[in-house]
Amino acid sequence: MGMAILGCKVVALEPNPSTYTELYYRVKRYKQVKCICAACGNKTGKTIIHVTGGDGQGDWIASEYQCNHGCIGQAECKVVTLDELIAKYGKPRAVKIDVEGFEPFVLAGLSQPIEFISFELIKRTPWKTPACMTQLARLGRYEFNFRGWGDHYYMDKWIGPEAFVEWWGVSAGEGDAHARLIR
Numbered sequence: 001m002g003m004a005i006l007g008c009k010v011v012a013l014e015p016n017p018s019t020y021t022e023l024y025y026r027v028k029r030y031k032q033v034k035c036i037c038a039a040c041g042n043k044t045g046k047t048i049i050h051v052t053g054g055d056g057q058g059d060w061i062a063s064e065y066q067c068n069h070g071c072i073g074q075a076e077c078k079v080v081t082l083d084e085l086i087a088k089y090g091k092p093r094a095v096k097i098d099v100e101g102f103e104p105f106v107l108a109g110l111s112q113p114i115e116f117i118s119f120e121l122i123k124r125t126p127w128k129t130p131a132c133m134t135q136l137a138r139l140g141r142y143e144f145n146f147r148g149w150g151d152h153y154y155m156d157k158w159i160g161p162e163a164f165v166e167w168w169g170v171s172a173g174e175g176d177a178h179a180r181l182i183r
Contacts, residue, residue, distance in 0.1 A: 003094075004030040011089050015039035015049045015077035034089065038078040040099065042108035049077045081109030094118075096176075101125050107135035114139075118176045121146070121168060129168060129177070133161040141182040148175035 004010045010033045014020040020037040027033045039047060051073040082095065094116040097106050103119045119132055136142050144164035146154045158180065159167065168177070 004033045007032065009089075009092075010034070011036065011085055011092075013038050013040050013080070015075075016051060017075060017077075036080070038080050039102070040082060040085070040097075040106045040109065041079040041102065042081065042105045043079070044081060044084060045079050046076055047079050048074050050074055082106065083109055083111050086112070098176075101128055104128055104131035104135055107132055107139075110135075110139065112139065113181050115181050117142075117179045118147075119179075120175075121177050122174045126169060129165055132177070133165060136179055137161060142179040143182055144180075145178045146175060147178055148173055153178070 004027060010027075010030070012023065012027070012033060013036050014023045015038060017037060020035065024035045027035060039049065041047070086092070091112070092114060095110075095114050095118070097103050097117070097119040099106055099120075107117075107119075117136065121129060143158035143160060145158050146164075146168060148154065154171075155167075164177070
């Protein structure tokens with residue numbers, strides 16, 4: 001909740017009801033944070049989330065872009081789109097997506113460019129990266145950089161989507177792709 005600490009308005013989604021409750025109580029002191037018990041996807045509705053453990057880490061919605069396993073249970077959850085969230089809460093400057101392989105679907109639920117978007121990249125799901133690039137290309141021209149689990153960017157300069165996919169495929173570890181809109 002680093003952005004909340006800095007005073008930014010934050011809309012946080014958590015689809016697992018037990019993890020949502022924990023998140024809600026952790027951030028309720030920040031008046032500018034809105035917590036929603038829902039998943040984000042390409043269309044409104046309901047879906048099943050596969051629950052992996054008590055901490056919510058690694059819970060997932062089945063898609064061709066993930067390869068999770070170890071499900072210990074399931075829960076039904078509401079699904080909203082980024083477009084719906086924008087209509088209700090306003091257009092953000094930044095969106096952070098960490099949805100265990102469901103990232104291309106989240107981006108498919110967005111119809112307008114966002115200034116800054118980050119999404120998780122992990123080696124066991126390399127096939128989702130080109131799908132995310134396709135969704136971002138539909139929205140506008142983006143350039144990319146990579147941040148591992150630390151605080152620094154790996155590259156000195158931002159690069160185009162094709163070069164980024166090639167670079168990450170041979171060079172990078174796990175972390176987040178950072179996309180910024182070219183103006």
